[in-house]
Amino acid sequence: MAPVMQPIPSLSDLPLRKGSCGEGCKEEIQTGERVGLDLPLDLFDPPLLGRAGFEQKIVDKNPLVVNDDVISFNTQGSSQWDSLRHFAYQKDKKFYNGTTQEEIHSAPRTAINGLQTWNSKALAGRGVLIDYASYAKRQGISVDHFTPHGITLESVRAIAEEEGIEFRSGDVLFIRTGYAAAYQTLDSEGRTRVSGVREWCGLAQSRQTTEWLWERQFAAVASDSPGFEVRPPTEKEWHLHPILLAGWGTPIGELFDLDKLAELCARRKRWSFFFTSAPLNYTGAVASPPNAIAIM
Structure with a gap:
């Protein structure tokens, strides 16, 4: 059943959603x-x-001819999952299940809403790819990936119909915008410029988009752009980060590498696949590299 929508979503407006792998995998x-x-x-x-x-620091274990290495990185610096403790409803100041910032920071390390709950079984299930980048090229749609180019629900539906994609409850939805590919064509000056740009392409927000996502009951959503949804939002009252993370408990994946997957899907003429992901296993992860694999 679709949720009862209010003009401005808040913590109590949208019921929680659930997903599972299912026999179809x-x-x-x-x-x-x-x-x-x-x-x-x-x-x-x-x-x-x-x-x-x-x-990265490479440690020479002299006198043994052995090396260790020590790395340091922001868990949201490249491909990553947002956990349910990443983004709250800003007005309500509540994360998923009503968790507060005070509860998350009540001790040096707390587990609440962290990604560690995935690690007993990891994430495994059916993935579906919406290749908007290729669709836009076929349709002659010009996309500047470093500006707020919104991918409409109508485009997503058109791609799904064109490719014969069937959505199932519990799927992981992937949207290829072309952002990651476009970034990799930039020279050093271009990458420096883009590093300070807080605008990008992504799924356009709207009430209709929110209702469609709810009705599909996706287990998680992901794209190859920095935020999955377009920034700045097309409709601020339907900003998807708080709705998905704080309202529904739906993880968001960002900056996934979807280019080779799109090539494989096009070659096989199949846009669904088996998907696995095993985030880093530590208490209270706000985000994590996905360690993700698609298997055809």
Whole structure:
């Protein structure tokens, strides 16, 4: 049943949603072809949104001819999942299940709403890819990935119909915007400029989009852009981060590497696949690299 929508979503407006792998996953593995969906941890240099960059220290274990390495990085600096403790309803100041900022910060490390709950079984299920980047190219739609280009629900539906994509409850929805590919064509000056740009392409917000996402009952959503949804929002009252994370408990994936997956899907003429993800296993993760694989 679709939620009863209010003019401005708040913590109590939208019921919680649930997802699961389901028996349908078994039919997705046909050829055994595998595609990793993590971009390099050190790709975004300078880092986006003013976040800390990737650092590596290689430790020479002399007199043994042995090396260790120690790395430091922001867990949202490259491909990553947002956990349910990342973004709250700003007006209500509440995260998922009514959790407050005070509860999250009540001790040096708390577990509430962290990604560690995934690690007993990880995330595994059916993924579906909406390849907007290729669709826009076919349709002659000009996309500047570093400006607020909104992908409409009508476009998503058109792509799904064109490719014969069937959505099922519990799917993980992937939207390829072309952002990651566009970033990798930039020179050093361009990457420096983009690092300070807080605008990007993504799913356009609207009441209709929110209702459609609810009705599909996705287990998680992800894209290859920094925020999944377009920024700035097309309709601020339907900003999806608080609705998905704080309202429904739906994880958001960002900056996933979807280019090779799109090539494989196009070659096989299949836009669904088996998907696995095992985030970093530590208490209270706000975000994590997905360690994600798509299997055809």
